[in-house]
């Protein structure tokens with residue numbers, strides 16, 4: 001369960017590209033770990049290996065907010081992508097749009113994925129390109145991204161917002177619905193497939 | 205009120221609905237594989253929880269299995285991941301189809317094959333191509349590892365309601381044009397994110413005329429245009445496919461199930477948030493030229509001039525110049541495989557092109573069946589002999605070079621004609637270049653050594 005998160009404050013790093021897919025964020029050769037941590041060094045591995053990758057420039061070291069292009073996080077459902085971004089040091093990502101599974105994965109990882117209109121994202125990218133020390137606050141409570149001379153309100157669904165603010169454990173919330181779940185299970189059609197809970201591999 | 209198929213499926217799985225909260229949905233089938241599950245099982249263990257419904261959970265090994273040499277051929281980390289899956293399944297009583305089992309294969313190939321995938325179900329898996337199962341008139345979508353943990357623990361999943369899109373396909377598919385070309389053409393038109401936040405229903409006479417394999421190919425790639433799920437209303441083709449499969453209902457239960465399944469269609473007058481029309485009769489075989497599935501064109505076309513920085517970057521990565529005829533692009537490798545196009549029908553279609561011909565001397569080509577049972581069925585009808593005689597490698601089932609977690613990868617700079625679903629940078633191996641296409645098109649490329657219009661060979 002991620003810790004509660006109310007706001008993220010810090011410097012930005014720009015990734016001025018659309019359709020950044022999770023294969024780029026964390027290439028498959030690093031998906032073989034069985035832990036949730038330790039992915040940071042492999043973030044954007046192939047791009048960084050080619051040299052002069054924007055996130056490796058000294059002026060962006062320690063940035064906490066990633067600003068990126070549209071449809072960020074498309075492709076594979078690998079939650080290793082937000083794990084790697086978080087491990088690397090990011091706590092929030094701002095983009096004009098996110099792929100659905102990726103955004104959900106971010107919330108579960110305690111990463112703020114914030115959608116702003118294209119023009120405002122453009123402004124942030126220009127700003128950090130010009131002045132890498134520019135600070136932003138991504139304020140989940142107040143639902144706005146603000147900095148020197150600007151404040152951009154953002155929308156976020158009420159439920160994930162609550163979960164992020166309070167750091168709830170989804171599973172224990174669902175477990176409170178035991179009666180409803182049991183009633184649903186009771187009423188399921190009997191023909192629905194079920195697999196005897198044994199190791200099938202031994203049988204075939 | 206008139207409802208869409210997607211709404212009917214959704215409503216039927218609501219355990220609880222409350223204002224301001226996502227709906228709590230019940231999951232009928234949870235498919236598990238070795239790569240996205242270890243952290244979820246670990247989370248359960250740390251919280252002292254157990255799998256609520258092992259009988260509704262089925263596991264297989266697919267993503268990093270070696271396609272020759274058995275489990276021992278895997279690298280140490282892959283082997284560890286597989287061992288951990290075996291251990292987790294044993295501890296929680298989950299059925300597991302491991303390497304060596306006849307039922308092993310790509311998770312989205314074995315679900316339908318075993319009859320686990322049925323109309324009306326809600327199916328999830330820690331894999332984005334779970335949308336494949338929607339071909340049966342099921343609601344099926346990919347989830348992340350934290351969600352895998354939620355489903356393991358509760359068999360439920362909180363989900364926000366999604367919008368509805370309809371894609372209506374009419375017109376006869378021309379010779380040499382396949383379901384893959386329908387979906388590639390569609391993605392080329394819509395872009396990579398038009399489906400975001402939506403459940404898509406594919407319908408119309410052309411879809412009705414497709415086999416289950418073809419429907420699966422289309423639903424599979426729903427995620428490549430951003431959709432949460434893709435689906436096709438079940439019909440006689442669906443029922444005929446499911447009937448007699450190992451987990452399909454029988455006798456009176458089959459009749460009851462059929463009655464229910466026949467109600468799974470969008471009501472007349474149901475309203476969609478958007479509708480897209482596709483004329484299949486105007487389609488040509490498609491190939492991708494860039495690094496997203498939306499960067500695609502008919503094979504008769506040319507590499508387009510870039511319209512954006514993303515296009516420019518893609519052309520640089522693919523080492524292609526605008527204006528070059530797509531059919532002039534030479535290839536090094538051919539991969540026939542993946543959950544998009546490695547079912548028996550796909551292998552038959554590819555073999556039909558290859559029969560009596562030989563793989564171009566500069567090309568290394570391989571076939572990786574989608575499952576062990578596809579492999580056995582193909583061998584029974586002699587397809588393996590056709591491929592091998594032509595110079596193809598005939599491998600064991602797995603994801604293989606669709607994502608290259610096992611040793612099957614492209615070398616940097618190598619160019620591949622692939623029947624898979626993603627042409628992202630490095631997807632098939634760091635620095636590798638992928639052109640997506642249908643199985644007959646990949647087969648034709650293997651023979652000629654370059655991208656080619658398969659219609660010239662049939």
Ligand code: SF4
Pocket residue numbers: 266267310311312331333542543544602603606607624625
């Ligand atoms: S075949 Fe490819 S797309 Fe399909 S499940 Fe395996 S890795 Fe994913």
